[in-house]
Amino acid sequence: MNVPSNLLFTKDHEWALVSGDEAKVGITEYAQHELGDIVYIELPAVGDPVSKGDSIGTIEAVKTVADIYSPLSGEIIEVNEALKDASELVNKDPYGEGWIARIKISDPSEIKSMLSPEEYSKLVD
């Protein structure tokens, strides 16, 4: 299972790419594989305040539906508009073109509580 070394993770299978006071977030390779074909994604709205662990959207796959939980607290500053017409990007490229949203981080101390790539690898192996 692909677990990029430059990302941080949650036990709910989200990832975050932290740069400065911003984070790009998405779901992991493991999560997209477990969900199967994704057909629709409900995205958050830009400007939405979020707390760590809040649902910021839902992913509808053929067989199931799952919440996307924010890995960090802050404010949604951008969503991946491409997913509205091409939700399969999350299946094809979950760490790249299939990103979900960008968050302005309000509580940097939360970053430390995320899982390292090594810790996350152990979880999904």
Next chain:
Amino acid sequence: MDENLNVKKTPFYEKHVAFGAKILPFAGYLMPIQYASILDEHRAVREKVGVFDVTHMGEFIVTGENAEEFLNSITINDVTKLAVGQVQYSAMCYPDGGIVDDLLVYRFADHYMLVVNASNLEKDFNWINGHVPARVSLTNISDETGLLAIQGPKSFATLQKLTKVNLESIPFYHFAEGELAGIPMIISRTGYTGERGFELYHSPKYSDKLWNAIFEAGKEFGIQPIGLGARDTLRLEMKYALYGNDIDQTTNPIEAGLGWITKLDKGDFIARDVLVKVKEAPTVRRNVPFEMLERAIPRHGYKVFANGKEIGVVTSGTQSPTLNKGIGAAYVSAEFSRIGSIIEIDIRGKMNKATVVKAPFVPSHTL
């Protein structure tokens, strides 16, 4: 995993593993849910040809001079209408009209075969066994029966290479006994997909050989294995009922939309008097097909509303891979069961509009 200790493997288990299937316990068997993609497998069956391992289904043999009369008394369709070599879709009901199971009845020259849902196998056997009269005997041959379904527009071309039996001469819902790939079997022109195709009942000792021969013959058509995930989306596009979702012991065949197999005039059978009353009653709920008018996916158990009032419940739902929109089946009160009725599906607290449509959702190509 402990839960896997008591689950059986079908004779095709190693094939599923080799094809990289996601395998989960279902109805007592380790079954392939999907190989790579449900959407891809769904399209393969609609456009080419796909192979389903459905060995988990149950098969019973009923013999004896009173077999016909007996089966007619425990099923709702008319067994006396069956010719030798013909198959009938039917159901068994409890005395209160609730459905024990839906099933296929095969008529052979000197016996009948019943094909029942895997998850109901034991319950069905006990139910039937509890009613078996003199001069009828019931045998469970499920463990000695392998079953592959080959479905899709290229199913005939694939299988005809392997048999001298003229496949085009077997009408829909009929079967032939013959050799295919050198293996003795029942070649049944049936399926659960809405496409042309066959179901092949055979001894598990030949399963490996059969799978290999079919995949070799279907190679030029892009044949591929299909999991239970796509089996569900394919059947739902046809609005075929699924036991446990759309029908169960709390639903009767009239309200389930199975009135077409409920032969109230054939003579007495279990639940007949109740079903006659249900048919005459003015306000029964109905299981209806519906399409989402908004971008949303309905699922089993979601509540149905109309004009702010709860009027029913979704029994099956998915994103239709063919139509690329949400489709489903729901029990709704009779006043909202007409084609074109506007209903609302409560999807995680948000009302999403849908409309009652005509079944099937996509054209059937079984003939």
